[in-house]
Amino acid sequence: MTQKIDMAALFPEIDENRTASKAMRFLKTDFPKMLRVSGRSITDLKSPIISDMPKGNSFANQAEETIIRRIVADQIVRQTRDAIYHCDAKSKTILELLYLSSSRYGDEQVWEHIGYEKTQYYYYKKMALLSFADAYLLEDLHCYKK
Template identity: 35%
Template sequence: MELDLKKAQEFQLQFDGMEVDTIETAAKVRKFFKQDYPKLMLWAGVNASYIKSPVMSDEPRSPSFGNRAEEKISKRIYAQQTLTSVSKAIGVISEESRLILVGVYVENKDAWSMCEILGCERARYQTKKRKAENEFADAFETCCLWWRDLHVYK
């Protein structure tokens, strides 16, 4: 793909004056993982360990007929594609951030367990977790073009 210099300059201008509210963005990512992610897994027909080893089939489980069935298949496909994007986003963030997000949102580890794994105090862990959640928001924004932006801007 050849880059258009004008579009590249417009892209660069997006960074001017945009300040991310890291606390609110982290809260929005937590909400995504606590509310949206479990629903996506149900709709896609996968389990909680999907992030670690994504394997899905686009095939419906039973034959279907009519618009209602088409809606269900469409919902399943979009849920699967969104989960694939979640997995891609987690794959490109830092190793420590990946460890935190998988530990907290997939393996359901509590803060003390994560502190032990990371070798840090709780206050430091909270900072690292917020960083991980913000890294995920940055990566997810470009991995899943149809999902709403998880960033909150000041």
């Protein structure tokens, strides 16, 4: 027997405006922070001293936490880049110019660069943010309708 899948239960209806805003907040705030955290050289850390003697707050714990934060930040950066590259061509171009370019284009610069009118650009930007929210796998960036 073939069992029907309840698509509405698996993929509830999203609030597009709130989802696009959440994705934009992630890309404008969280992503740059993760870039900074992951960009530090791991060789800046001193090797922890291992001892079987009990201690209070040890450097090893601090070093371990810093390494873990760096690894997590690097994973977030890589997943963000991968999610952008999994979007359609228009979305990828918009997101790359806004969030991956060293120049960090503004909205007006992007719509002029790609040759869209302002209204057309904001429609495609919203679609790009929704595509990114769909493709980003480390956190659910969707906001759902109730």
